[in-house]
Amino acid sequence: MKYSAAIDLGGTNIGIGIVSEEGELVFKTSVPVEDNKNPEALLTQMAEGTKKCIEDCGIEKENIVFVGVGVPGLIEGPKGPVILAANINWHNVDAVSFLEEKIGLPVYLGNDADCAAIGEYHSGSGKQFKSLIMITLGTGIGGGAVANGKLFPGFNGFGGEYGHIPLVHNGVQCACGRKGCFEVYGSANALKRETREAAEQHPESLIWEMCEGDLDNIGGRTAFDAADQGDETGKAVVEQYIDYLADGISGIINMFRPEVIVLGGGVSNQGASLLDPLNEKVEKLCVASDTITAPKVVKATLGNSAGIIGAGLLGF
Template identity: 45%
Template sequence: MRYCIGIDLGGTNIAGGLADLDGRLLLTDSVPTGLPCTADAIADRIAMLCRAMVQKAGFALEDAAWVGVGAPGSVDTATGTVLYANNLEFHNTPLAELLTRRLGRPVFVDNDANAAAWGEYCAGAGKGSRSMVMVTLGTGVGGGVVLDGRILTGCNGAAAELGHFVIQQDGLECNCGLRGCFEQYGSVTALIRQARDAMAAHPESALWQLAGGDAANVNGRVVFDAARSGDATACQVVDTYIGYLCVGVTSIINIFQPEILCIGGGISRQGDLLIQPLRAYNAAHGYSRGTGPQTNVVAARLFGDAGIIGAALLGKTIN
């Protein structure tokens, strides 16, 4: 059977999976990344994981069409070189070459957010479209852009840093060195910060009860659950947070005008409470409003599997 191997390389774990050439997962597994260690040691662990999964599935490694890797940082996709990934201490690391040497299969490498977006495009929320932007809301704001069936990488492998355009001049300081970045207002980290500030001002809020009396327990689900229960403080937090998302997401739509804009990350499971306001705001304020086909704002479908599936399909060209 022809199949492909996908690797989602993280700072804590290396997650992997086998998939058919349409992106249907056959099995998954993972191993610790084992930092701090050398690039060679990481390549050894990836190769070990690949062989273990292939053996578990009863396949032959020679039947793997390719191996795809989603890696953090900026990547030269033409050579499979990770130009820079600070958490892995990769600097001009020829990851594709290291893995080809160990596995004897073609290896494709891209940024991990691009890989997740490619997964959603090929096998998830963007399937069947020609263009899709994925905005992933988590600790930060990331994502990927697929235009006419190709991942947008830019001249230096660092395109689609969707969390780092300014939506608030002279706003909150961002870890990228700018102020007022979308990430500082639209990430789940930002939502939690906004909720904790509101809790401090409103000790009567149901947020305290849902968080077990400890603001450290607040997460995105707690905030949305409290809002669904009708808690006024939580509703105000959610409204403010979604307001920032509306501005950021509509700005992204104005730039790319994709068929699909996909919201990823665990918070996308909040469904219509999150998605409907984004659709309504874009319909009312987007540049192309009322002029023909409009971007469809949707929630991700693949969730935690997007990175593995997308990596597995990096060798697939959409014509």
């Protein structure tokens, strides 16, 4: 059996693991980022952490055949350069040459959201499907598509920005420069904002009790928890949020028709209270819904490991 070393690069933490060619994560460790403003320092930490991981993992060195790296940014291709990764201050960084020299193995890069999609496709919720789009609801909306075993990064690279399609023309300002993107209505951050705004308008809502009178305590679960207890404000926020999600996701389906949509991020842990009404709406909103069955929206199953598993499959 062949293995890879895999890096899931974040702004505060470097996840490192060993992944088998069958997509199993057999060893996992992590290193806190010391200085996310200094690209060379971060690359050095990545190289040293990877070498230590290879030493410690108990797998024979000659069976570890490459290093895969999931990067939170725009990449020219699997050999780089990383054109832009704002959270770690990378601008046109040739990560591959640096890491290959320090580690002594071939290095392949992937976008982190793309890596998560590859992970779920091979080892998670996408296992029995030929194509999927993974949509991760977090600070923003990340996404990746895999079809017939291959990543679909758009026709020309740089595609797959599923969070940055219109949803509310001239709506809330998005960090990308646009207004009213899917991301500013469908992300976990958007859900928190909508929950806060609804609480401000409804002093009688249970949400106030749940956040102990401090709106900064509102999380992605607060509205769902309030709704579960029968709170009308919570119910309205949840219904509106699912409405936004259904509009965006069905639009993505109308263009790509993957066999399944895999939902990641903390919000997806709401399970049936999110997925049942969401699927009901998505089904109605897909083109020709009375003639062609719409793909189901399901929960991602690998959690944080999806990205590291996907990175570890980049070179197989």
